[in-house]
Amino acid sequence: MSIETNTTTPASSALQGAALIADYVKRLPQKPGVYRMIGEMGGVLYVGKAKNLKNRVSAYAKPGGHSNRILRMIAEARAMEFVVTGTETEALLLEANLIKKFKPRYNVILRDDKSFPFILVAADHDAPQLTKHRGARKRPGSYYGPFASAGAVNRTLNTLQKAFLLRSCTDSVYEARTRPCLLHQIKRCSAPCVGLITNDDYQALVREAKTFLSGDDTTIQRTLSTQMEKAAVKLNFERAAVLRDRIKALSYVQGTQGINPQGISEADVFAIHSEGGSSCVQVFFFRAGQNWGNHAFFPKHAKEDDPNAILDAFIAQFYDTRHPPSLILLSCAIPQLELLSEALSLRANRKVTIHHPQRGEKSDIVKAALMNAREALLRRMAESASQQKSLSQLADVLGLDAPPSRIEVYDNSHIQGTNAVGAMIVAGPEGFTKNQYRKFNIKSTTLTPGDDYAMMREVLTRRFARLIKEENAERPDLVIIDGGKGQLSVALDALKEVGINPEAEGITVIGVAKGRRKTDSGEKRIDRTASATGEQIIMEGRDPFTLPPRDPGLFMLQRLRDEAHRFAIDAHRAKRKKALSANPLDGVPGIGAKRKRALLNHFGSAKEIASARQKDLQAVDGVSSALAQRIYDYFHGG
Numbered sequence: 022m023s024i025e026t027n028t029t030t031p032a033s034s035a036l037q038g039a040a041l042i043a044d045y046v047k048r049l050p051q052k053p054g055v056y057r058m059i060g061e062m063g064g065v066l067y068v069g070k071a072k073n074l075k076n077r078v079s080a081y082a083k084p085g086g087h088s089n090r091i092l093r094m095i096a097e098a099r100a101m102e103f104v105v106t107g108t109e110t111e112a113l114l115l116e117a118n119l120i121k122k123f124k125p126r127y128n129v130i131l132r133d134d135k136s137f138p139f140i141l142v143a144a145d146h147d148a149p150q151l152t153k154h155r156g157a158r159k160r161p162g163s164y165y166g167p168f169a170s171a172g173a174v175n176r177t178l179n180t181l182q183k184a185f186l187l188r189s190c191t192d193s194v195y196e197a198r199t200r201p202c203l204l205h206q207i208k209r210c211s212a213p214c215v216g217l218i219t220n221d222d223y224q225a226l227v228r229e230a231k232t233f234l235s236g237d238d239t240t241i242q243r244t245l246s247t248q249m250e251k252a253a254v255k256l257n258f259e260r261a262a263v264l265r266d267r268i269k270a271l272s273y274v275q276g277t278q279g280i281n282p283q284g285i286s287e288a289d290v291f292a293i294h295s296e297g298g299s300s301c302v303q304v305f306f307f308r309a310g311q312n313w314g315n316h317a318f319f320p321k322h323a324k325e326d327d328p329n330a331i332l333d334a335f336i337a338q339f340y341d342t343r344h345p346p347s348l349i350l351l352s353c354a355i356p357q358l359e360l361l362s363e364a365l366s367l368r369a370n371r372k373v374t375i376h377h378p379q380r381g382e383k384s385d386i387v388k389a390a391l392m393n394a395r396e397a398l399l400r401r402m403a404e405s406a407s408q409q410k411s412l413s414q415l416a417d418v419l420g421l422d423a424p425p426s427r428i429e430v431y432d433n434s435h436i437q438g439t440n441a442v443g444a445m446i447v448a449g450p451e452g453f454t455k456n457q458y459r460k461f462n463i464k465s466t467t468l469t470p471g472d473d474y475a476m477m478r479e480v481l482t483r484r485f486a487r488l489i490k491e492e493n494a495e496r497p498d499l500v501i502i503d504g505g506k507g508q509l510s511v512a513l514d515a516l517k518e519v520g521i522n523p524e525a526e527g528i529t530v531i532g533v534a535k536g537r538r539k540t541d542s543g544e545k546r547i548d549r550t551a552s553a554t555g556e557q558i559i560m561e562g563r564d565p566f567t568l569p570p571r572d573p574g575l576f577m578l579q580r581l582r583d584e585a586h587r588f589a590i591d592a593h594r595a596k597r598k599k600a601l602s603a604n605p606l607d608g609v610p611g612i613g614a615k616r617k618r619a620l621l622n623h624f625g626s627a628k629e630i631a632s633a634r635q636k637d638l639q640a641v642d643g644v645s646s647a648l649a650q651r652i653y654d655y656f657h658g659g
Contacts, residue, residue: 053108058125142234288347303317329356349373443461501581616641632656
């Protein structure tokens, strides 16, 4: 891909808006490329691509023919940057990369960028593992997918284990087994770890699983049926029952894959429905002739954007980090269909066909996806209306000028100071924004274990210090701290320390504590149920107050606080589980699973290894004098 960076600069730094763009046009080449509009604070306003940079950019300098959104973008432009490419196809690929990197406010943005799960039959072990996989496909093996959700993968894996009896354990667990695990007892694994199946027979199961996942399910079922009949004739009813259960599992997998069109082996189906200034893009995944699920996306765009153009931009970004299938079906004819097909073919190193079917089986599949897109958007709009009402009620309760557009809620979780984590959740007009949740491992070594104030200070300091560095980061207009006056005071101090004045920047910070009740002796105690007085709200400049039990604003606060509490506890439990399962030998360089097992078998426990002499360590099979010295030094501060 040949790329030439254009370093043209405006003749005068005082130019802005249309005058600035007209000045750039004078020095632009008539070549394909990508352009970026830069705002006053240096943030990227818009990224676009052009077959002819000079002609495309000159259109912005003309006075008429622009929507209000484009006029605002032009008025805000303070600089431009250009990259000249060899072809328009290369420009299209680069444009998708830059949009995902900078997330410009005037572009159509693909909000949900999660990686879809795959099923992996690994090829880096004598007994291949059947497992779920996300992320980069670096591990050797055969990948099948993508699936629309982790739940779909888990359900399919469960039935595949019944059908093919492949192991799902990790290599370290496999190497450490001395007897069959529970999965073998419930007939979901053939137990190759302890030699209950020969390597040749296990490899045959692996080949059958791959054949089935590749779409040739009828051959597998016919083979199993024949084997079952032969076993029954020989009165080997136990073997026949195992084969019967495998056939039933295969039938279940086929039956739960949804629509399985005969004419589609591998394809992604995109359908878009727009209404009320919002859009939903529904994506169906077909692999090996089977429907492997769907996923709904809600891209961010301007109200007046055309659905065809939205889908065009969406698909380019969707495949920026994903491998495209050989066929892509669309619910509408996008403007750059041929160009996008060429770009994806270039990326995949094979032919990628993009098609807008008008009739037949493929058209029926697209219509089904379009119906799902419409239903998903209507559900989201109903949820959004309810959320907007709740935010308006919350704004009334807190005395805000307008409903908050971004709410951040903070909470801590620990057990007597151990495995301490901080948590941040984000909510807005569309509900909880889970892809923006963050957890913070408490790093300070000076704070007293269990000091909630110090933990909250560290979390907020790290969060807002980073927020200041990020140019295009969205700032909250409401920050909720789980706690009372002390936590709120610490939060305000932390914001001021990093250079943020909440009042000046329009950020409202409040604390939410459990309600209080009076005991018979008159002592005030925290009411864990909060049923009598509700949540106590603490705001700077106001006396603490509570809300009536049925107040809608109270329900909204409780939902936010409970979600933050759930997320913090989940993060703490995950950290605690990881700490409990950690092996003290994991930190010693040069020790793999085999040597760990040898050391544990020799000494009986990690504690005995830690107290062993170097001479004793060296007596273990496979442990050299140098390795014994490293182990000894590791446990004795060397």
